[in-house]
Amino acid sequence: MRIWILKEGEPLPINNSNGRLMRAGILAELFSQKGSDVTWWSSTYLHYEKKYACDNEQTIKISTKFSLKLLHSSNGYKKNISFKRIRYSKDLGRIFRKQSRKEDRPDIIYCSWPLMDFAYEAIKYGVEFNVPIVIDIRDLWPDIFIQPFPKRLQPIVKQGVQILFKQKVSLVMKSATAVVGVIPKTLKFAESYGRVLQLQDHIVHLAYDATPVSDEDLKQAKDFWDQQGLNKGQCIVSYIGTISNRIGDFDTLVQAAEKCTDPSIVFVFCGVGNYFEALRHKTNHLKNVILPGYRNKAELQHLLKISTFGLLAYRNTEDFVDSLPNKFGEYLSQGLIILTSLMGASREILERENCGKYYDTTESFLSTISSINESPQLKNEMTKNALRLFKNEFNAAKVYDDFYSFLQVVANGSINKGTHSDGKKNTIKKNQ
Incomplete structure (x- = not known):
């Protein structure tokens, strides 16, 4: 089967791209x-780095069966929601439209949403060449464009966003052979733009690749955390992710660290971002807070292995309240008890599976940590529940293997392969 994956914005399997492979890279x-x-x-x-890996278009052979095509836009952006990023999206769509016609036709296209213009051009390609398209909704573009504006202006901005983008978004959502999403809200998003959900439309969680790192890398990772003063005997509360105060609620975490009187509890906030220096300044006086910056896969694996809690410390904005970030599965893979400030999907799952807790204040955050940490039986039970949930629903080896089988069905068994510009339904049947 020949598969095209359309997804920018994730770490790449090349030397000058930092970070661990995420959904697209793992699938590839x-x-x-x-x-x-x-x-x-x-x-x-x-x-993530807000820089260029190279300054011209390239095709890189990763392995015998895996090629990486890098398209080039001069509109590199600094803000994730900005007019420059919209121009960047248009650039990539236009270049893909031109370059895709020079390649052998694929059996199926798997395209992440956003970017809008990648998906729009994928749909047009599918119509022209009768190729099925699977759209994976990862973020609610363009609905989230209104968030940077003051609330009093958001209704006006929303009207403008609808005028500019609704026709293009509706075409993609109505015309895709199948739509998948990371949480139920993503499928509702597709419906809001006119899609009538079908049997092949379903949820595919952001799964985590728990393949162990080498013994040598793990030893070096252990040495690093030993130098930071961490050990298994402590109650380690870990956050991994972007250090941004727009999406992250670090104020509650800092207040908790300041009020915490238990010397065995240590807070570790891994990552970089535009709030990193401010957070460093706010925590310089705290001996129970460690800010190690960006850490590699081995270092994160060891950190989580010796941690008790993993944090989803986000603000309940419209685009994050129901999110299940990549770190959700990563925490579960090591049996961490997840503490979430989000009121949506993560809270629902954690409470249902009894492998995490919701907090909304500094006091509830600290009391939850203390009550669980002081009850070995409860802690062990929640850890087992976390590992079971990972195995069943968030292990990339299982989740993405099932998704590969699904794509084979779409590619080989669909009636009226490809897409319809008028939004007519596509149906899928397995080969008899």
Whole structure:
């Protein structure tokens, strides 16, 4: 099977891109290992680092079955929601439209949403060449564009967003062969733009690849955390992710660290971002807070292995309240008890599976940590529940293997393969 993956904004399997592979990268490697010919269309611009990996279009052979195509836009952006990023999106869509016609036709296209213009051009390609398109809704573009504006202006901005983008978004959502999403809200988003949900539309969680790192890398990681003064005997509360105060609620975490009187409890906040220096300044006086910056996969694996709690410390904005970030599965993979400030999907799952707790104040955050930490039986029970949930629903080896089988069905068994510009339903049947 020949598969195209359209996804920019994730770490790439090249030397000058930091970070661990995420959904698109994991899928590309898995699909190629299963014998499919994979082409991953991405960008020369690195979303997390906000810098270019190279300054021109390139095709990089990752392995015999896996090629990486980097498209180049001169509109590198600093803000994730900005007019420059919209121009960047248009650039990639336009370049993909041109370059895709020079390549052998794929059997199926898997396209992440956003970017809007990647998806829009994927749909147009599917119509032209009768290729099925699976849209994976990862973020609620363009609905989230209104968030940076004051609330009093948001209704006006929303009208403008609808005028500018609704037709394009509706075409994509109505015309895709299948729509998948990371949480139920993503499928409701598709419905809001006119899609009538079908049997093949379903949830595919952001799963985590728990493949162990090498013994040598793990030893070096242990040495690093030993130098930071961490050990298994402590109650370690860990956060991994972007250090941004727009999406992250670090104020509550700092207040908790200031009020915490238990010397065995240590807070570790891993990552970089535009709030990192401010957070460092706020925590300089706290001996129970460690800010180690960006850490590699081995270092994070060891940290989580010796941690008790993992944090989803986010503000309840419209785009995050129901999110299940990549770190959700990563925490579960090591049996961490997850503490979430989000009122939506993460809270519902954690309370249902009894492997985490919701907090909304500094006091509830600290009391939850203390009550669980002081009850070995409860702690062990919640840890077992976390590991079971990971195995069943968030293990990339299972989740993405099932998704590969789904894509085979779509590619090989769909009636009226491809998409319809008028939004007519596509149906999928397994080969008899």
